[in-house]
């Protein structure tokens with residue numbers, strides 16, 4: 001019987017194929033490649049979901065039963081899953097496939113990182129503080145937010161790419177959707193992402209109150225997620241109230257994404273001890 | 278030139294300063310930036326640790342800038358206070374214009390604005406506008422809260438509008454932010470928190486406050502009736518620890534609770550958490566002496582404080598002390614007994630007996646290697662007790678905030694205009710265009726859906 005870790009290694013590969021196909025479809029205007037990209041993306045996302053469910057079952061077989069959202073490895077698996085889901089929804093609804101390259105690449109990178117030995121893929125039993133339904137809601141809302149903000153970052157990159165050359169409609173730039181579309185898409189993804197990281201912050205606070213008797217403690221991870229939140233709140237005000245668009249908005253989106261990445265990965269490098277990730 | 282008139286009245290100028298969204302963008306980014314400091318410098322540690330880490334000079338500079346208790350520092354609190362004033366002034370400043378949008382005396386629709394909208398779709402039909410007028414305007418009436426039909430020279434125009442009230446969304450969000458800050462303020466002013474270690478079978482009503490180490494008498498007592506630990510099968514990891522807690526008030530047992538992590542007891546404004554646990558050794562054990570050379574072992578039952586003769590009458594040893602955490606050259610050895618050994622004819626020397634490291638005494642390279650066996654333990658449960666009247670306010674603000682986001686993000690104020698105009702070629706051009714508060718792109722979908730509905734209506738007309 002295959003285990004979830006093996007499935008994930010296939011899924012990593014398929015996300016890579018998907019990114020590559022979308023890239024070919026984008027640069028050579030090849031319709032078949034775009035279709036291949038979408039197909040690979042669907043297969044990879046479904047495979048990712050299957051691996052997630054299988055790992056969930058594996059935790060029970062080991063007698064540790066818990067939803068696999070409790071270690072860096074498990075969170076990365078869920079991260080790539082949410083990227084796949086949200087990207088497919090965006091493609092279905094807006095029909096732009098250029099973003100697929102970036103989405104596939106992000107999911108691929110997340111899973112490639114998960115496969116590093118230092119990340120540690122073994123299933124661990126949950127310590128008592130992590131046995132909470134709030135943990136599940138907390139992590140899930142955060143990763144839907146993270147995935148959405150990651151895609152917003154991808155769209156912002158596309159925006160900068162399109163505006164970098166003399167003519168936004170020459171060569172491969174011609175296939176990037178128009179400025180207005182990119183701008184709207186960034187805003188919509190940020191809106192959704194912001195709503196979800198807010199829910200993540202809130203459920204985190206509720207959980208912390210239940211587990212440790214305080215809803216906020218200025219621990220580095222908490223502080224960095226607040227920093228991220230402040231940056232995206234700035235973006236929303238700049239866009240809604242001051243009419244910021246285009247490059248300026250793209251820069252804030254990139255800044256916010258950098259803060260988000262640091263919240264996710266970088267905080268471990270700082271002094272202090274946040275629970276488990 | 279049409280320079281805006283700068284007011285000289287200082288109150289006006291202060292007001293205008295705080296009424297600007299530019300200020301809030303600056304403040305939000307400044308808060309984000311400065312918050313980083315507290316994640317780079319460990320907070321609220323001992324001075325010695327800082328001096329070692331940063332050196333004397335930097336230590337003094339950081340201390341002066343309050344970097345060691347950054348989030349409680351006056352300047353960080355000032356930034357937060359500015360944000361609050363900013364939010365309030367901004368909201369008041371805009372309230373009247375928002376009010377006029379929500380409750381207009383007579384709604385005005387500007388056809389120009391719709392024509393310039395980037396969210397616009399059109400199609401053409403062979404019938405005359407008058408033939409379509411009824412069904413389109415009926416649809417708009419049904420679909421939108423407010424709608425109005427205007428005749429045109431060779432056609433007509435219908436406006437539809439909904440979600441005016443969602444303009445209040447920003448106020449809902451900002452109110453929730455203010456409420457959140459209020460809750461946090463109440464927490465920090467009136468909340469307190471402490472701990473109580475309660476051995477199984479004992480009753481206590483004194484908690485030790487965090488930070489100050491002051492003792493507080495509660496007006497109820499807690500009794501620990503039992504304590505148990507479950508381990509994961511096949512691994513030594515703790516799965517759960519659980520205390521049976523009884524709450525006693527005025528001599529009466531008022532509540533029983535099986536307490537585990539993540540499921541605190543809520544009692545009259547207090548929250549009681551399962552925080553840690555530990556073992557208190559009873560003062561009886563067996564001392565084991567192993568001869569360093571031969572490995573020959575001798576066992577003696579003993580109690581704390583008792584003088585125990587060493588094998589062969591070669592001196593004596595006394596177990597004097599016990600500590601839960603013994604620190605040896607930077608390593609935590611865990612629960613440890615401390616003894617004093619007096620070999621005959623030599624000066625007394627300390628012996629360290631960590632319970633979990635039975636071979637530790639080998640390091641001393643003495644004549645005997647001493648260890649302990651058969652130690653009797655009793656568990657104590659480590660409770661954390663908190664009272665925080667800010668929590669309900671904070672949690673209510675969370676609910677309001679999410680509600681506010683939902684309203685502002687997904688139910689924005691939108692207006693749609695449909696024009697049907699007879700062209701020179703005899704065909705009728707039907708266009709749908711939309712505008713939304715603050716150019717929200719969601720309007721694109723509204724326009725698209727409206728167009729789809731219109732197409733369907735036109736088709737039905739045919740048959």
Ligand code: HEM
Nearest residue numbers: 233240241297298301360363364367371375447450454685
């Ligand atoms: C601290 C967290 C804050 C959050 C999460 C937040 C969130 C939002 C959101 C989502 C909107 C869009 C509402 C809409 O389009 O109708 C908004 C609008 C606005 N925000 Fe904030 N805001 C915050 C703080 C502030 C502050 C400090 C100010 C100070 C000036 C401010 C001023 C405004 C103004 C003037 C609007 C436009 C209101 C209107 O439509 O009339 N916000 N805010």
